[in-house]
């Protein structure tokens with residue numbers, strides 16, 4: 035069976051595309067699928083560090099697309115997680131070394147080699163975006179509950195529809211206490227203004243930073259609310275379409291409050 | 301506790317918190333964004349409209365003007381063209 039190529043994009047920078055690509059990719063591999071995560075941020079690679087694979091890069095996507103190496107040589111196998119591969123960006127080129135036509139051809143190869151290919155799109159809607167969406171089957175748009183981010187998401191959603199791709203939305207970096215106090219847009223507020231279906235809600239979580247510090251997958255961190263949310267997104271992509279979307283809840287449940295009082299909260 | 305109840309009351313008022321401001325601003329920003337027309341679109345439209353009108357009228361293509369005008373909350377497409385002559389009916393190549 036042919037694999038699916040899913041673009042992770044946002045328009046605005048710094049909203050969690052790379053975090054989402056690494057986490058959803060890892061979770062899909064743990065579901066037993068053969069997965070490649072591809073860093074499309076040519077010239078500013080990032081996904082390798084997020085995945086803790088930065089010391090194992092020999093070839094990169096530009097080498098593979100231009101035929102300087104085989105696909106399997108550019109795909110770095112993750113030694114901790116079975117069936118997970120990273121295709122890194124090149125750090126020395128700029129974004130126009132690749133063209134949309136190159137990518138359409140390359141995506142055909144990727145589809146026959148993997149069940150899921152997640153592409154980490156660079157911020158913006160220029161050449162890097164064009165290259166990334168050229169060969170894609172599906173898209174996940176990431177935004178945070180902030181005006182600028184939702185607005186850019188709207189723009190990107192429009193561009194994806196224009197290419198006959200129906201994207202789904204992840205809202206990341208939700209702070210439930212602020213939502214409850216009326217100081218942060220809720221997911222309903224965001225969905226009110228965007229014409230898109232939701233595929234996951236991810237809350238702000240310190241564990242994300244711990245995971246990036248050490249280069250260990252967020253999914254393997256104990257008690258990570260964000261990690262669990264990404265895992266559920268992966269399950270939905272993998273066919274569990276009716277797995278409910280959990281709305282992050284404020285931290286001041288009674289037990290946690292007591293825990294904090296007595297200083298026993300970890 | 302009292303604090304919590306107070307906050308709940310404030311919330312049910314619906315106006316507290318900065319997110320209402322955020323949502324309002326977001327709505328307006330999106331309305332404006334969606335009304336915006338790119339130069340490309342405008343140029344293509346310009347070309348097509350001249351083509352269609354030229355089937356019926358002889359017009360001064362140099363003086364032809366097509367504009368998007370915006371008022372407070374409506375946006376209008378305004379076409380302005382001097383007509384030199386009406387084309388004769390049976391010469392219309394439709």
Ligand SMILES: Nc1ncnc2c1ncn2[C@@H]1O[C@H](COP(=O)(O)OP(=O)(O)OP(=O)(O)O)[C@@H](O)[C@H]1O
Nearest residue numbers: 047048049050051052053157207237238239242260
């Ligand atoms: N749920 C979260 N909780 C806490 N921090 C997060 C969360 N998601 C992302 N971050 C942090 O936000 C920052 C930006 O994340 P990330 O690099 O994934 O964004 P990006 O969209 O890939 O950025 P860029 O546009 O620069 O490629 C990082 O420091 C990351 O650790």
Ligand SMILES: [Mg+2]
Nearest residue numbers: 051052075080
């Ligand atoms: Mg990134």
